[in-house]
Amino acid sequence: MTSSPAPAARLARPLIELREVEKYYGDYYALRKITTDIREGEFFSLLGPSGCGKTTLLRCIAGFEEISGGHLSIDGKDMEDVPANKRPTNMVFQSYAIFPHLTVEENVGFGLRRDPSSKEDKARRVAEALEMVGLKGFGKRAAHALSGGQRQRVALARALILKPRVLLLDEPLSALDKKMREQMQSELRKLQRQVGITFILVTHDQEEALIMSDRIAVMFEGEIAQLDSPERLYRRPISRKVAEFIGIMNFLPARVLSTGPQIALDVAGLGQIAIDAEQCPGTPRTGDASVGFRPETMTVLYEGDPEPSRGKVAQGTVEEVVYFGDMSYYEVRLEGVEKPVQISMRNVVGRPVLLRGSRTRIAWEAGALVLFCEPKA
Amino acid sequence: MKRRSFLRSEAGHGLLMLSPTALYATIVMAAPLVAVFVFSFMTPGYLKVVWTFTLNNYAKVFSSPIYTALLGRSLLTSGVVTAVTVLTAFPIAYFISFYVSPARKSLWLFLITIPFWTSYLIRVFLWKVILGYNGVINSAFLGLGIIHEPMTFLLYNMNSVVITLAHSYAPFAILPIFVALEKIDRSLLEAGQDLGESRFMTFIRVTLPLAMSGVVASVLIVFIPTAGDYVTPTLVGGANGQMIANVIQLQYFKLGDYPMGSAVSITAMAVVTAVALIFVFLNRRFLRGPK
Structure with missing residues (x-):
């Protein structure tokens, strides 16, 4: 460590x-x-x-x-x-x-x-x-x-x-x-x-x-x-x-396909991706695992927003919106994932809070993900 | 209209609820006291009071050596009793508060009240059995060959009065000290040690000052009634263990001199009150509660 x-x-x-x-x-x-x-x-x-x-x-x-x-x-x-x-x-x-x-x-x-x-x-x-x-x-x-x-x-x-x-x-x-x-x-x-x-x-x-x-x-x-x-x-x-005790962490079910300096994964809702070995703080193993990300590492895109220059895009539906003044918390159901994930966004003038039920794109980066290979409890 | 609103106010309700008790206290406590106070200024007549004002009774109280000597001995005896009782009560209260597990504290307090299950008179009498010429202690020591003739200093003097009274009043002394110790936040004792003091110095600088309110209460609860105790010196005091209450009894019931007995009573009360007030005054810094 x-x-x-x-x-x-x-x-x-x-x-x-x-x-x-x-x-x-x-x-x-x-x-x-x-x-x-x-x-x-x-x-x-x-x-x-x-x-x-x-x-x-x-x-x-x-x-x-x-x-x-x-x-x-x-x-x-x-x-x-x-x-x-x-x-x-x-x-x-x-x-x-x-x-x-x-x-x-x-x-x-x-x-x-x-x-x-x-x-x-x-x-x-x-x-x-x-x-x-x-x-x-x-x-x-x-x-x-x-x-x-x-x-x-x-x-x-x-x-x-x-x-x-x-x-x-x-x-x-x-x-x-x-x-x-x-x-x-x-x-x-x-x-x-x-x-x-x-x-x-x-x-x-x-x-x-x-x-x-x-x-x-x-x-x-x-x-x-x-x-x-x-x-x-x-x-x-x-x-x-530890992840759950410190702040909020979303988890997505994943499968580890191969390990090495780069780890190949199949993540529910995000598809097949590769991450750095450094992103797995535990010991990487092939098989069932989960991938975590913090609410602020993903971005809810508005209609007409350009594709992000870095990172990728996933599809989802806004299930719930909590307005916090400076921030908004979205619960978004990613396509192919049962449990909604939490995404937090800074509120900006001219960009109204999205409504419940909106179909939306989610921008994300592989670098923000953390891989947990621990056996399911 | 105004009157009605007062009776309906909180203060009015309070007074209404208080009044039966207040009335009772006035009749059974204040009235006899006033009577004794008035009697003490009247002229004696055998078994009756002659209603002429006089200060002669008080003059006698202060001029005759028997009264001042007995009063002095009463104060000394109850002072020693108080010291013995409180000094022995403190470790007991400390033990129950600090070392007995919380689940067992009530049991311990209950055990402490056991002596009260027998009459005061019988308890005093039992001390006579224990301390007497052919009593438990003397027989045991004779039997063991430690002594060859019975010890006579055990009974019929101030020692026996002190032992008996200290035993009788122990629970009264233990409880206030226990309550004061219970209120001490245990982290204060850890703080004392954390700040470099040993357990003993922490006791001196933290525990003891915080327990003083209980100690003062114990002292008063033991000192005031024992100064006027009558039963114990009568039964175990002998000639040298007599106290002021014995002479009051003598004046009232043997000599029929009510005014003289009253004057001695009032003097004793005044002296005990003065001593108690001085004691409280000296300890006033321990008695300021948190606002």
Whole structure:
């Protein structure tokens, strides 16, 4: 699996090394032999549905859960027998875990008790941390009088003031409303670049993971299904399951005729085509398979539109139209395919939304297709 | 018109619903208190009250060493009882809240109430059996050859009063602390450790301050009634374990001096109230709830 690291992670060495890390509760495996590296300075996300083990993995890194097997090291140091309070990690909890009996200032300065610096120095650092998260002047407020967004900022300041090697974020944005969440996503991203600390984010929101991360580990049932950059994860998902979890993917039944540097396929609704071997992230095999494509990679053509210069054209019928303002979502039944596919189009002035039942041509490119050769479940 | 609308308002409904209880409380609690208060300023006469105003009773209360000594001993005893009860109740409440699985918590709380299934009087009496000269402890220790003659410091002094009262009031102390501990978000404790503190320091800096509202409630619930307890010192206190309630009983029912008994009662109430208020004031920062 190759990936294109983001600039921040380019010269990176592994900061966290996970070697066959396991966690089980009785018969139940929460984590199954996870082996991966998390690099210095990257924004790393653990993405998956609830119960996939992503939070367990985060808590193992933080030291709140003991691993049942394997090795976990941070900064070259094995973390076995190192309790949570001695690890170079700090956490932003899902509930934020702001101490209700303390003021904002006391919360942010909580971890500085054993710091040898002077009282004035500590007060200055608390003020700086508050300013960094946009809470200048909030120091004297009671913690319980804060809004959800403000609590989150306090939690961030409280963790970052200790300059951890790794900041762990456990679904930090799930309790915020949509607008606040979007704002915090970009703020967190900026903050991470600014402080240069490795962030590990746990989320079940694929959009959030795509927006924020350098790399994403998609987890299912205690295993990492795919670890890649957001772009590769979106364009070249390794399995149908990953493809379905990240955004929308249409699937067409297909038959693989031959493999090699070029793979020959017979795809329902699209006909006989050839694709690059690179377009099959798994192992190509001849026989029954499926081909996936993202809704925005196909274009609904209007009557009188010229044939596209690149790519090919398929025939179909518009079954359903959903108008979204800037976008329209079409459900189109391709000729010879039972299940309609979803195609999204940017709305343009002068091109009215097509009506239901319209016969239409669909422009598509072989390069946008992904081949899944996994056996049918 | 205006009157009708008040009775139909929410406040009106509230008052209507409250009034039977308020009436009951006034008759059975406030009225006797007022009577005692009035009696305390009247002149004593054997088995009756002479209706002439006087401050003599209070002068006697404060000048005679017996009352101040007994009051002091009452406060000391209930102070020790409170300390023992709350300090032993805290680990129990902590254990139930933090270590008992949620499914079993109700069972544990239920078990804690078991002592209440027998009468208070019988429970006190049983302590007499346990602590007595020929009691369970002495017989056992004699039988085991650990001691050669019965220990006499067990019964009929302040020790026995403290042991008996601490046992009687334990559930009252456990429950408020348990409730306060239950309300603590467990992620706060993880946050404490995450921010570099050991389990012990997290307890000191996070758990304890957040449990203080329960501790304060426990202290008041134990301190206030034990300061005026009468049954326990009577049965297990002996001469050196007598408390202020015993002298009030003496004044009322043995000497028939109602005004004097009332003055002692009012003084004791005032002192206990003052101590309780000072305690609450000292702990006021723990009692501010979230708005």
